[in-house]
Amino acid sequence: MSGCPARYDEALGYWVVDDPGLARAVLLDPETFRPDNAVLAHTPLSVKALRVLSAVGFALPPTLANNAGASHRPIRAAVARFFSPARVAAVEPLARELNTTRVAATSARLAAGEEVDLVQSIAAEPPALVVLHLLGLEDVDVPSLKAWSLDSLELFWGTPDADRQLELAHTAAEFYAWLRTRTTAARRTSGTDLFGVLVDLGLSDEEICATAYFLLIAGQETTTQLISTAFHRSLGHRIDPSETVEDVLRNASSVPTWRRITATATTLGDVQLPPSSPLLLTLTANNGPADQAFGLGLHRCLGATLARLETRVALECAQDVLTRVRLTEDPPMIDLLSFRAPKRLLVVTDGNTGDNWRH
Template identity: 80%
Template sequence: MSGCPARYDEGLGYWVVDDPAMAREVLLDPQTFRPDNAVLAHTPLSVKALRVLSAVGFALPPTLANNAGESHRPIRAAVARFFSPARVAAVEPLARDLNTSLVATASARLAVGEVVDLVQAIAAEPPALVLTHLLGLTDVDVPALKAWSLDSLELFWGRPDEDRQLELAHGAAEFYAWLRARTTAAREAPADDLFGVLVELGLTDEEVCAVGYFLLIAGQETTTQLISTAFHHALGKPINSAELVEDVLRNASSVPTWRRITAAPTALGAVDLPAQAPILLGLTSHGGPADLAFGIGIHRCLGAGLARLESRVALECAQELLIGVRPIEEPPMIDLLSFKAPKRLRVVTRGNTSDNSRG
């Protein structure tokens, strides 16, 4: 980093840390560099958007990603049981079946000259279906979950204007109302699913909803985005699936940055930072290890192993399809403060010379 461990970016409003070793140092010291701002809105919410959220009791108290207090450990332990290595390994056949079926459908559409969006056709739904299976959740409207997730990511990590904020806030409020209903149902009839475990832990309704809100977005949408990016990198060429996943994590992760805030005046190398200085950590594309894409320390992503498995399986199942297609446009991007991936990836078969194909 040319000897500068942190630089202030006026446009972003953050102290930016791109050096992987320094980012690692920050993540390993959650008391000095607190996670309090991890899920705050990057763009301050308008009064109208806040009213929509307030109407459903929307709140994100410290639970997982934004928690450096004593309650973090028991909450994390309760959630981690759903992501044990054995449980993750056991869902590979499900992930493979889901991807195989979707790839077959997409291949048939391509064979008759259709344009296929690989994001929606293959990458979108398997991570959500696998996650809800792992968490013991049934009767989940997956298309609605996907829409709620994208709305929430843009609302909290994007730069929407007031009109767009209001639109996004309605999606976030619908999601939160659904979480409230599931929490209430878990109190009335406890079960061994995510909500039942959190209720049994003694969390408040707001804490249960906050865990669900973060986990049900981060646990599947970021994997969809990782798979979408990997598909983009794999178009038209043979690849080693596991190696490509690691390369994408290292250089083009779906979560390229994450936030922290200083608890008191402190220093990063020779740079003095004031108290409450917001920090944006560069996790990928700066020469660091692939594993840094999932963070490190007490807030390391619980789904790291799952994301790697699902991305590898998706690439393995789609490899023949990916070799035989070409994009018809430069893909538009999800380009948020901490999330980046192709929004869509429209392709045709390599033998199809028309970009005006059906679909």
């Protein structure tokens, strides 16, 4: 929106920055535009929800996405080693195997005349299994991790009513209690997995749990959502997988916005912002570069290369299925402050039944 560098949205409670150049400038200036609010609950937590979280010692001290202090660099460096270019490249065969197996099973179900959800049947689990492999984590219940992740995203970026928020708080507490169990085990036995590395870094239990909490969510659920969007946009026609990935990142990323807050009074364009002004930066669908979907600077997504690889591989493996199916409904959406993607993609083999919802 030219001429409107920042507009205050009363309903959201944020100064919205749509211009990609200004969003870039904000992301590259973490001293003026701090990340302190990056993982705060968009809907303030109720007393009842806080009590549930407090019972398991739930805490989110500054670690990665919400950290602009001195501890950010060593934590980020420790985690980044798990996502080195060599390690990410080496995991492609695993990603391809996981997708190929699920695509074959999906094809068989479609051939038998079944209605299939492409999100659950193909997109959901491979990113989780891949990131757990990279982080050296074994004995993780993937369906539980997926459920914990979706509920935590809704708790922190959604607008749940009081009853739903309390339900989500119980799920988040369950996830956090599991993280504490893994942290305790890592302190007893040294290891080279994520928890062992964070223990060796000298972090507190709360810092380890906070790092792992959002890393295990962002490291796989946002990729599942990116793949789901790419599938949706590819239905019914042949595509170039690499080009489709970049197009989705530019126009419909699974993380369309991100938050910052002003450290002091400052000017953005010609708009005067007081201290502690919350900003909502538009990262995608604003004619900006595809790469900006992953953020920039000190807090750029550590899994950007991995997400691109996994989405490309999923599209390559599923392309034959995607060209011969049609939706049986207009897909319901995950529609949170900073996360958006199809919740499900119910399809049948093209020509089976019902109206064609593909678009």
